[in-house]
Amino acid sequence: MINVSGFPLCAKRLQFQRAKLNDDGMTHYWAAVAVATDLDDEKLTKFGGFDFNDMSEDNGQKLLGRLELFIKAGLANRKAKSGAGDMTAAETSIRAFLGSNGVKVSKLNGIEDYWRAARILWGDLVQESPKVRDVYTLVFQLNRIPKKQRPKTARANVSKLPQEWRAKP
Structure with missing residues (x-):
């Protein structure tokens, strides 16, 4: 090992x-x-x-x-901004998490916005670290939230998202 x-x-x-x-x-x-x-x-x-x-x-x-x-150095967070074909599996997973919980992911501009949206939707269940703010850490933290708790907590907080980030019901 x-x-x-x-x-x-x-x-x-x-x-x-x-x-x-x-x-x-x-x-x-x-x-x-x-x-x-x-x-x-x-x-x-x-x-x-x-x-x-x-x-x-x-x-x-x-x-x-x-x-x-x-x-x-932060160079690995995004392969390119051109489209979903260039995203890592982790970024695709984050976008799916956020999109299925009321976020219009097309309005988000990268990892900083992903973290901000996750912190708004799941509050203290997502703990930011000033040192490590990559998609892998965020996926790991979202996967730790119990499956049944994720949508319930997100629905309660979706109104706290900036208006342009909210998906239309």
């Missing part, structure tokens, strides 16, 4: 992907590959410092470190 606790943002992405870190074939290199699959190749190239040709354990740890910096 590999330990990725030194790379908390990468670890969250792997957790969201349900990567099996205790699998015999899982190495730091393959964990880095799994993290990188959701990220924009063009932005990774611009950021630089990634050599996926070297499959060694040392390089795997270096890759995880670079990916951690890349995510921390």
Whole structure:
């Protein structure tokens, strides 16, 4: 079993992907590959410092470190603004959560708005961290809210959303 606790943002992405870190074939290199699959190749190239040709354990740890910096820099939150085909699975999930609970997601402009809408709809059940505000953390927190409680709490708070964010009933 590999330990990725030194790379908390990468670890969250792997957790969201349900990567099996205790699998015999899982190495730091393959964990880095799994993290990188959701990220924009063009932005990774611009950021630089990634050599996926070297499959060694040392390089795997270096890759995880670079990916951690890349995510921390906020460059990984959105692949592109052009449409749903470019969204990560986590962003699609967030948009579905919000849309099914009365939010007009087409009016939201990225992760900051997703967090704000979630905080309005679910209040203290969604805890923001000033350090980590990515889609993976938000999906994780929304999944922790009991299924039956999600719509009930959201319906009670939907009127608190800005008017332009509210879906028409």
